[in-house]
Every structure is written in structure tokens, then in C-alpha cells.
Amino acid sequence: MAAYQLYDLQLLDTSIVRTAAHRASLDDGTAQRAVVAATVQELADLQGRLAAWHAHLRALDLEIRSVGAKRAKFDADLYSGRVGNPKELAAIQEEIGSLDRLKGSLEDEALSVMEQVEQVEPEARRVEAALEASQAALTHQEAAFIAATAAADGEIADLTARRSALAAQIDEYLLKRYERLREHKGGLAVVAVTGGICDGCHVAIPEGRLQRIAEDPNALAACDGCGRLLVVRGVQV
Numbered sequence: 559m560a561a562y563q564l565y566d567l568q569l570l571d572t573s574i575v576r577t578a579a580h581r582a583s584l585d586d587g588t589a590q591r592a593v594v595a596a597t598v599q600e601l602a603d604l605q606g607r608l609a610a611w612h613a614h615l616r617a618l619d620l621e622i623r624s625v626g627a628k629r630a631k632f633d634a635d636l637y638s639g640r641v642g643n644p645k646e647l648a649a650i651q652e653e654i655g656s657l658d659r660l661k662g663s664l665e666d667e668a669l670s671v672m673e674q675v676e677q678v679e680p681e682a683r684r685v686e687a688a689l690e691a692s693q694a695a696l697t698h699q700e701a702a703f704i705a706a707t708a709a710a711d712g713e714i715a716d717l718t719a720r721r722s723a724l725a726a727q728i729d730e731y732l733l734k735r736y737e738r739l740r741e742h743k744g745g746l747a748v749v750a751v752t753g754g755i756c757d758g759c760h761v762a763i764p765e766g767r768l769q770r771i772a773e774d775p776n777a778l779a780a781c782d783g784c785g786r787l788l789v790v791r792g793v794q795v
């Protein structure tokens with residue numbers, strides 16, 4: 559029953575190839591890791607901008623206080639009665655006016671920075687939540703990858719063990735012929751005939767030939783269309 563043994567070997571090899579391809583196609587989380595990295599960067603950028611604005615606001619606040627202190631000093635001079643000279647009084651009032659204008663412009667600047675902070679803070683919170691979600695998705699993906707890889711490895715090990723046991727029962731010369739054919743025929747050396755048609759190339763096999771193949775599976779018939787070895791099932795011998 560050499561043909562059937564080779565056919566079973568073929569089925570095992572096809573399963574091994576398919577399982578290995580499935581294993582290779584498993585998502586190891588690379589794409590999700592890129593999403594996490596991009597989100598980390600986005601959050602760092604937003605937090606960096608917020609930190610710079612907060613530092614700017616603290617500097618403006620100090621400056622506004624210092625301007626206020628200076629103005630208070632001039633105010634005290636003005637109302638102390640110590641300064642009687644009208645020229646000197648006018649100079650003090652001019653200083654006060656210029657300090658008020660400076661304070662006003664510093665306050666405007668602080669307001670505009672605060673507006674920017676208010677716009678970006680919700681965005682930073684949104685990105686923070688997105689980062690948490692994408693990190694959770696990555697953790698999940700990595701766990702799923704490890705489980706699926708282990709399952710595929712187990713399946714490949716099982717198939718390979720069955721293949722070795724079967725190959726040990728097959729004549730060495732036949733095995734070599736099988737391997738050579740498999741190499742040259744896209745991994746498919748032995749095919750079944752279904753409904754009189756070769757599964758490998760879909761060419762019809764004449765009825766009389768089918769009968770002969772089914773009668774003597776040890777003869778190892780090859781398909782005229784594709785050259786693969788044929789296995790015939792379901793033909794009454």
C-alpha cells in the first residue's frame with residue numbers, strides 16, 4: 559500500500575506546512591507596539607507643551623507681583639506728601655502709568671497662555687486614556703500571541719512525530735522519490751483522484767486507468783497532466 563502511505567505522508571507534510579505558515583502569520587503585537595509608541599510620544603509632546611506653559615505662567619506671575627510692588631512703592635511716595643515738587647509728582651505719575659500698562663500687558667499674556675493650557679489639557683487627558691487602552695490591547699495581543707504560538711508549536715511537534723513514525727515504515731527509495739517530487743511540484747507530491755479528476759492539476763483520468771491504479775496501489779501511478787503520484791479511492795475493485 560505504498561501509495562496510501564505516501565498519501566498519508568503528504569497529508570501530514572501539508573498540515574505541517576499549513577501550521578507553520580499559520581504560526582508565521584500570527585500577530586506578535588508589532589503593529590500595536592507601534593501604536594503604543596506613537597501615543598507615548600504624542601502624550602510626551604503635549605505634556606512638554608503644558609509644562610512649558612505652566613513655567614511661563616509662574617514667571618509671568620512673579621513679574622506681575624514685582625510690577626505691583628514697584629507701583630505700590632510709587633503710590634506710597636505719591637500719597638506720603640513727601641514729594642512736593644510738581645515735576646517730581648508728574649514723573650511719579652508717569653512711572654505709575656507705565657507700570658500699569660506693563661502689568662496690563664503681562665496679564666493679557668498670562669490669559670492667553672491660560673487659554674492654551676485649557677485647550678490642551680483635555681487633549682492630554684484624551685491621549686492619556688488612549689495610551690492606557692492601547693497598552694491594554696498590546697498586553698492582550700502579546701498574551702494571545704504566546705498562547706497561539708505555543709498551540710501551533712505543539713501541533714507541529716505532534717505532526718512531525720507522526721510523520722517520522724510513518725516515514726520510518728516507507729522504503730527509502732520511495733521516500734526520496736516523494737521528496738524530489740514534493741520539491742518540484744510546489745510541496746504536493748501525492749494527490750487523490752476525486753470524481754475521476756486529479757486533485758493536483760484537475761485533469762480527467764480515463765476510467766480504465768483509474769481502475770488499474772485502484773487495483774494496484776503499489777504500482778505508484780503518476781498523473782499524465784502534472785506528474786504527481788495518484789491515489790484512487792472509492793473505485794470498486
Ligand SMILES: [Zn+2]
Binds near residue numbers: 757759760761782786
Ligand atoms: Zn495531475
